[in-house]
Amino acid sequence: MGRLPLLFVSLTAFAVLLLAGAAAAQAAQEEEACLSCHAAEGLTLTLPGKESLPVTIDPKIFKQSVHGSVLTCATCHPNNTQYPHPKVAAKTLRDYKVARAEICQTCHSDVAKEFAGSIHGRALVMGFPDVPSCTSCHGAHDVVQASTPAFRNNTPQLCGTCHGDPRIMAKYGLRPVYEAYIREFHGVTTTLYKLTKPYSPTPAAICYDCHGVHNIKDTNDPAALVAAGNILTTCRKCHPTAGRLFASAWTEHATPGPQASPLVYYVQVFYRLLIPSVLGFLVMLSVLDLGRWAGDRLKGLRG
Numbered sequence: 281m282g283r284l285p286l287l288f289v290s291l292t293a294f295a296v297l298l299l300a301g302a303a304a305a306q307a308a309q310e311e312e313a314c315l316s317c318h319a320a321e322g323l324t325l326t327l328p329g330k331e332s333l334p335v336t337i338d339p340k341i342f343k344q345s346v347h348g349s350v351l352t353c354a355t356c357h358p359n360n361t362q363y364p365h366p367k368v369a370a371k372t373l374r375d376y377k378v379a380r381a382e383i384c385q386t387c388h389s390d391v392a393k394e395f396a397g398s399i400h401g402r403a404l405v406m407g408f409p410d411v412p413s414c415t416s417c418h419g420a421h422d423v424v425q426a427s428t429p430a431f432r433n434n435t436p437q438l439c440g441t442c443h444g445d446p447r448i449m450a451k452y453g454l455r456p457v458y459e460a461y462i463r464e465f466h467g468v469t470t471t472l473y474k475l476t477k478p479y480s481p482t483p484a485a486i487c488y489d490c491h492g493v494h495n496i497k498d499t500n501d502p503a504a505l506v507a508a509g510n511i512l513t514t515c516r517k518c519h520p521t522a523g524r525l526f527a528s529a530w531t532e533h534a535t536p537g538p539q540a541s542p543l544v545y546y547v548q549v550f551y552r553l554l555i556p557s558v559l560g561f562l563v564m565l566s567v568l569d570l571g572r573w574a575g576d577r578l579k580g581l582r583g
């Protein structure tokens with residue numbers, strides 16, 4: 281290599297480094313500018329619908345998030361670089377959050393495409409108020425790695441915030457399956473892991489092992505992982521020797537009733553009748569005995 285090209289290469293490399301350094305410095309400065317206002321306690325934004333939104337951001341939480349060292353505030357809020365900021369169009373808190381969560385698509389387009397075809401994604405676009413957007417499950421400034429054991433072991437609770445609420449589920453004609461899940465074997469094992477081994481992923485099935493995550497379908501959709509044609513493949517991921525009837529012997533989401541698991545149901549009913557009758561009988565016996573004793577005392581006093 282001649283002297284001139286060498287000089288050229290070194291100069292170019294130096295310029296690139298300088299530019300990268302300047303960009304990083306500018307990003308840090310920009311973030312500091314945002315935080316000079318947003319780290320302060322007590323700032324709020326009042327939406328046209330009268331709901332108020334606290335706009336205080338904890339810099340420590342953001343720094344520790346997966347995006348803390350790779351994105352700046354302005355990456356996700358390109359319209360807020362000047363103050364006063366442009367007026368917020370959303371009328372309610374829900375609308376505000378759903379609109380802001382659209383930014384996630386710009387980088388995570390594969391996930392976003394999958395999500396758009398899921399039951400949650402479709403219902404979100406149709407404007408149903410109770411379905412999750414990206415930030416319902418991941419947060420906005422506190423996004424953590426999703427592949428960690430802690431995130432996995434906490435998934436049932438995450439899904440359960442909606443799927444354990446009978447009031448929300450009734451609106452969509454669905455059962456609140458969370459309670460039944462927690463009581464069954466997969467759920468019990470998962471709770472044990474969450475409480476005693478938070479750093480190990482539960483080996484038992486959690487919601488997304490059976491339903492998927494960003495691709496969740498209506499359970500009646502033939503493409504659902506739990507549809508009749510797919511369920512055995514889904515169970516065989518962990519129960520490789522499962523036979524044809526394996527899935528039908530399972531009562532995960534069914535609270536026992538006269539139709540679902542009748543034997544379990546009638547044993548429960550029997551105990552529900554037996555225990556109060558035994559207690560009632562004991563109480564009656566004590567009352568009679570007390571009456572008899574009081575009667576005898578009275579007779580003794582008179583006589």
Ligand code: HEC
Nearest residue numbers: 310313314317323324325335353354357360361363365368
């Ligand atoms: C001079 C103080 C100040 C600075 C600097 C500032 N903000 Fe704000 N920001 C506010 C206040 C006050 C609100 C509450 C609503 C309002 O008054 O506009 C707000 C609201 C917001 C909101 C919520 C409303 C919306 O538009 O979604 C976001 C997001 C936001 N700021 C981001 C930023 C970012 C990013 C920066 C830096 C590039 C920044 N802000 C710089 C004071 C500031």
Ligand code: HEC
Nearest residue numbers: 314318334335337342347351352353356377380381415420
């Ligand atoms: C990965 C994208 C992303 C980054 C980076 C980001 N934000 Fe946000 N921000 C959002 C989303 C999404 C919302 C919508 C609120 C929600 O869903 O809770 C939001 C909401 C806000 C709000 C309104 C109050 C609230 O909490 O809802 C403020 C203020 C704000 N951001 C400021 C900032 C500041 C300051 C930074 C940098 C320290 C920052 N944001 C970095 C995505 C981001």
Ligand code: HEC
Nearest residue numbers: 346350355383384386387414415418420423424425426427
């Ligand atoms: C400007 C691009 C960009 C935007 C916008 C963005 N992300 Fe990210 N996100 C990234 C990058 C880059 C990483 C990888 C960081 C790393 O691995 O250290 C990441 C990582 C993640 C992870 C962890 C991935 C894993 O393997 O567990 C999740 C979850 C995530 N982002 C969710 C979101 C959500 C939710 C939003 C919207 C609030 C969002 N992202 C917006 C670029 C972006």
Ligand code: HEC
Nearest residue numbers: 384385388391392395412413414417418426427435488493
């Ligand atoms: C119903 C809750 C839920 C919603 C809604 C959701 N996610 Fe996730 N996401 C999860 C769970 C649970 C995992 C972990 C899955 C795993 O480890 O197999 C995950 C994993 C991820 C990951 C890392 C792994 C990967 O697949 O790349 C990214 C990035 C991510 N989500 C982004 C998003 C974005 C962007 C949206 C919105 C379009 C979104 N998520 C909506 C629950 C959700």
Ligand code: HEC
Nearest residue numbers: 399403410411412416438439442452487491497498499500
């Ligand atoms: C913010 C609330 C919310 C969260 C969080 C949530 N869901 Fe949902 N989910 C809904 C609502 C509401 C519907 C009904 C949508 C409809 O019928 O259009 C639904 C539908 C479903 C369905 C389809 C049921 C059927 O057969 O029609 C499945 C399966 C499902 N969710 C699983 C999950 C799993 C797994 C998670 C966690 C990874 C989760 N959901 C997290 C609100 C939520």
Ligand code: HEC
Nearest residue numbers: 436439443453454455457458461485486487490499506533
């Ligand atoms: C071992 C696999 C498995 C696990 C784990 C599992 N599900 Fe299911 N889920 C199914 C099957 C199979 C069906 C369809 C049969 C039924 O409704 O019982 C179903 C049905 C559903 C439905 C539709 C209920 C209705 O009323 O039609 C929802 C919603 C749902 N599951 C959510 C969840 C959530 C949330 C979790 C975690 C707390 C979870 N599932 C864990 C296999 C599973």
Ligand code: HEC
Nearest residue numbers: 465466469483484485486489490514515517518526527530
């Ligand atoms: C992510 C892995 C995983 C998936 C997927 C899974 N299971 Fe399991 N399952 C386990 C583990 C681990 C155990 C043993 C520990 C326990 O009881 O939780 C278990 C236990 C069981 C048991 C109790 C009896 C036994 O064999 O120990 C039944 C029944 C069962 N699973 C049925 C199913 C059905 C039906 C499906 C599909 C709809 C399914 N499982 C999907 C991991 C899984």
